[in-house]
Structure formats: structure tokens, C-alpha cells
Amino acid sequence: MARMTESEVFDKFAQIVAKSLRIDALQIAPDTHLTDLGAESLDLIEITMETETQFHIFLPDKSILETAVEVFGPGILEKDGHLTEDGKRFLLHRMPEADAQAFEGDVAVKDLQHYFLRVGTWVRMIQDLAQYTPAECESCGGPMVASMGFRMKCAKCGQEITLRSGEEINREWVREYYDKVYRPQAEAPVSATTVQ
Amino acid sequence: MNAFGNLIDDSSVTQAWLRAGASPAPWPESVCCRLEDFPCEPDLLADLILSPGEQQHWRSMRGVEKRRHEWLLGRCVAKEAVRSLLERKLDLHLSPTGIEIVPDPYGRPIVSVAPPFRAATVRQRLQPSISIAHSHGSAVALAVLDPEARVGIDLESLTHRREDFETIAFSPDERSLLAALPLDLRQEWALRMWCAKEAVGKALGRGLSAGLLAFHITRAGTAGGLIEMELRDGALAQCPQLRGKFFSVYTARESNFVFSAIIYQQGAVRMRPSRQEILDYLLQKMGELTQDWDYPDPVRPESLLFTELGFESLDAVVLCTAIQEHYQTPMPFAELLADIGQQRRDLSLEELADFVHTHLGGPAGAAPARRLQ
Numbered sequence: 202m203a204r205m206t207e208s209e210v211f212d213k214f215a216q217i218v219a220k221s222l223r224i225d226a227l228q229i230a231p232d233t234h235l236t237d238l239g240a241e242s243l244d245l246i247e248i249t250m251e252t253e254t255q256f257h258i259f260l261p262d263k264s265i266l267e268t269a270v271e272v273f274g275p276g277i278l279e280k281d282g283h284l285t286e287d288g289k290r291f292l293l294h295r296m297p298e299a300d301a302q303a304f305e306g307d308v309a310v311k312d313l314q315h316y317f318l319r320v321g322t323w324v325r326m327i328q329d330l331a332q333y334t335p336a337e338c339e340s341c342g343g344p345m346v347a348s349m350g351f352r353m354k355c356a357k358c359g360q361e362i363t364l365r366s367g368e369e370i371n372r373e374w375v376r377e378y379y380d381k382v383y384r385p386q387a388e389a390p391v392s393a394t395t396v397q
Numbered sequence: 398m399n400a401f402g403n404l405i406d407d408s409s410v411t412q413a414w415l416r417a418g419a420s421p422a423p424w425p426e427s428v429c430c431r432l433e434d435f436p437c438e439p440d441l442l443a444d445l446i447l448s449p450g451e452q453q454h455w456r457s458m459r460g461v462e463k464r465r466h467e468w469l470l471g472r473c474v475a476k477e478a479v480r481s482l483l484e485r486k487l488d489l490h491l492s493p494t495g496i497e498i499v500p501d502p503y504g505r506p507i508v509s510v511a512p513p514f515r516a517a518t519v520r521q522r523l524q525p526s527i528s529i530a531h532s533h534g535s536a537v538a539l540a541v542l543d544p545e546a547r548v549g550i551d552l553e554s555l556t557h558r559r560e561d562f563e564t565i566a567f568s569p570d571e572r573s574l575l576a577a578l579p580l581d582l583r584q585e586w587a588l589r590m591w592c593a594k595e596a597v598g599k600a601l602g603r604g605l606s607a608g609l610l611a612f613h614i615t616r617a618g619t620a621g622g623l624i625e626m627e628l629r630d631g632a633l634a635q636c637p638q639l640r641g642k643f644f645s646v647y648t649a650r651e652s653n654f655v656f657s658a659i660i661y662q663q664g665a666v667r668m669r670p671s672r673q674e675i676l677d678y679l680l681q682k683m684g685e686l687t688q689d690w691d692y693p694d695p696v697r698p699e700s701l702l703f704t705e706l707g708f709e710s711l712d713a714v715v716l717c718t719a720i721q722e723h724y725q726t727p728m729p730f731a732e733l734l735a736d737i738g739q740q741r742r743d744l745s746l747e748e749l750a751d752f753v754h755t756h757l758g759g760p761a762g763a764a765p766a767r768r769l770q
Contacts, residue, residue, distance in 0.1 A: 234459075234460070236460065236464065237459050237460030237461065237464060238460070238461060239460070239461040239463040239464050241532055241533075241553075242595065242605075243553060243562065243591070246562050246565055246566060247562060249565060250561070250562065250564075250565050262565075262608040262609055262610065263606060263607060263608040263631060264606060267606050267607060267608070267631065270634075271631065271634055275634075281502065282501060282502020282503045283502055309502035309503075310502055310503050310504070311500055311501075311502060311503055311504035314504070368608075
């Protein structure tokens, strides 16, 4: 499989959504929210499964914020149901497609559901995760095809690999953000401002 | 005024549980309302029942009609559940517009009641707990008076469901609970189990944000419709005080819909027994089973079942059956006994207690990887 462009991913994902919700794909735009299209919780499960099958990826089963709160510990990114400034920075870093203005002022966790269910956010997430699905076999360079469950198989030499879970990939991403972006920021400015 | 009068199918869900034989005994008094269709034109209904704040939300709602209409149906049943509850329990007569339901920052609906005419006589904090669910054009709500209670309700339609959704929603252990059921019940029970997870997520106030496998089903009783659940990793991080507790969720089916509900009050949750409690139970049970066996020494935790206590395999089966009945949990005793036999070794009561403890939940370990067959 060749790498898909953003618009190819969008088209394919819109087809999945349209089929699952029994609507016209023309109703779907990057800025559409799945819940606004009438998706219920089980529809989202169905969309998740179909997306995993068609894109050969393993979607995370919790939101990036939930994973991040587990890594950061309580009270840093989110406090009493509201995003902290660190939490907003984190999400904007993670979701460049999000509207920065939407993160101004008070943002409750319940409002985030809305951003996480934006079609454009799913498309970006699918593209991100698809990078971890090899197109070619590591040992012989043959094309990889879907195998049972979350496995891929080389069509030429038959070597099998297991796809990495989105949850695990997210966790790694969060840890890297914590070490390289959050910690330096959290430690440095304090001493700088007190010196001045 | 009651704008929706008889059209609300009051407490049909709790009645269904009564019919199904589930015991609603530990439940505090609650009101459950359900509505499948609008009693009047939606915009008119919105004018009649919504508070000014809710009306603003109604008018600003985006999205397809189904979503807006289900939201309104949800508000309608929620207000009716609260109204009816306050009327029955406190003889308060409120109008739906005086009952406002606003989500908290995590999305859990919070009821606030406008100071009623007779508020001065009510010394109680008037903030009933409520949960609302809607699906496929039907809405349901459950309300209890206790502001500290956590309630959760869910409904889903049995139509148009992908049969393999269980591979994503359930862990291998949960799927084996399903696999043990008769074929014709599986689809319905998969949906019941899903609804049960949703209900517990709602009761705890964070929904399923911790991940589907963080809500772990330990038991599904087809006779009474009761589904038992405990929390794992992500959900425990959100509610650490609930470690080792079991939640019982009632489920029921009515025509094409499956319902689930839980009312969780701090004292009403069964604690998972400690290892010592299990051992004490085993020692006591051994005392009963072997009353007239004339042992020279009293039975101790380290006593070996077969060589010391003279057990034969049938005795072991009797003991294991008693344990399963006592804890209302099936455990893989057959495999344990087979292992013991193969390894040609004996089993102490302590070891048996450890085994039972593990299978009653044990310390929360890492969640199994999702459906990596």
C-alpha cells in the first residue's frame, strides 16, 4: 500500500461514516462532527472497527487527554473538569488541525468530546497511525497484506508482524512530549522570570 | 401542569425488572420514565418544558434533527422523572420549567430545582441524582432523591447491530462469558453487557472515557438480568476509592430495546472479600464438611487437602461447588484440580484461598491487550 494523502484518507473515512450512519457522504466535511451526524456510541464502535479494518491500524480506545492525564498524573492538564493552560497547550500541540480560538477561555472536558469527534481530527489520527503500518516487508521488501486480527503478512515471504496498538503509540508520544516539551517549559521560565 | 401527561410510560423499565425476577430490593425509591415519541410538536414542547437557559441551548444546537430531537426527548423524560419523584416523595408540585438540568464539566447531568412555592418547608438539599439515555428515537431517565447517589441508565436498540462489535467492546474473559450462553441469547446479552458498561460509566460521571476494558464484567446472570462489574486501570485512576468494589447493574429487554441501570450508593456496593476472609470462610466450610471425620489435629490454613485431610476428588468437587455458590462466581476449579493431579502434588487451604482471591478479581493487573487473537 502506498502512503495515502490526507484527501484520500478523508474520502475513504467519509465513506465508512456514511455507510455506518446510512447518510450521504456529501454531508461530511473535515469540520463535521460525528455526533452532529447523529452517531451514537455504538455507531462510533462500528466506525472504529471499519476504520481499523480498512486502514490496517489499531485505534486507541481512549482519548489522548485521558492517556496524557494518566502519564502526567492528576491536576496538571485538567483540574475539576476544566483544561489548565498546560492542558490547552498539550492539546493544541497534539491537534494542529484544531481551531486555536476554541481553546481560549474556559474549556470543560465535556466540550472536548466535540473536538475528538471531529472528522478532520479522525483523518489526522488515521494518517498518524498509518505510519506505523509497514507497506513493505522488512526482510524481503514484498508487499504487506492484512492477516488475522491485528496482524499483517508479507505476500511474498509470508513473514507476519503484529500492528502496534494506538494506545501504546499515544502513550509514547505523550511521554516524549512530557520530557521534551512540558518539562523544559515547566522548569525554565520560573527561574528566568524571578531573575529578571 | 403536566405537559406530557399519560404519554410517558412511567417506570416501565423497573417493572420489566420485576417481571424478569431481578430483585430491586436494595434500590432506593426511584422514578424511571421513558418516551418514544413527542407528545406534541418539538418546538412547542421546548417552549413548555425548558428553562430559559435550556431553551437557549436548544436553539443553538447544531447537527441532524435526530440528535436535537433525542436531546429534547431526554430533557423531557428527565424532568418528568424528577417532577414525579418530588411529587411522590415530598408532595412538591413543580413545573418542568422549574427543573433545570445542566451538565457538569465532565458531562454528567446535574439537576437544579428552582425554589418552589413551599421551599421554606423543605429542609433537605433538593438535588436529585439523575441519568438520561437516548437511542434510536427513544429516551429514558432515572431519578433518585439522594444527591450523593450515582445513577446510570442506558438503552440501545437491538436492530442494525454489527455482530462482531463484541470483539472491540469486550475482553477475552468477557467474551468467554458470552460464549457460555446459548446461541440465541448472545446478541442480546452482548448488548446488555455493553449497556451495563455505559450505565456504570455514567454513574461514575466520566462515561467510558477510561476505555471500554476499564469496565470489566465479572458475571452475567441471565436468570435475573444482573450484570456484575469491577473497575480496572484507567477507571480506577479516575475513582481510586472504588478499587475492589463490585457494581451490580440491572439489565432488561423490552421489544427491540435493551436497558441497563445502576443506582450506586456508597454503602450498597459489595466489597471484594480479602484473602483472610476467604481463608476464614474455607476453614469454616471445611469444619462443616468434615464434622464427623475425626481429625487428630484441627484444620489449619496450611493443611493439605488430599494427604492430610483425606480428601477424595468427589470431596474436592463438593467443596469447590460450595465456594462458587457462596461467592456467586464461577471459577475454573476443574483446571486447578487437573493441574494438581498432573503435577502429582497436593493443595493447601491457603493455596485454595489464593486461587479464589485471584478469581474474585485479585489486584488490578495490566489490562489484557485488546483482541490480539
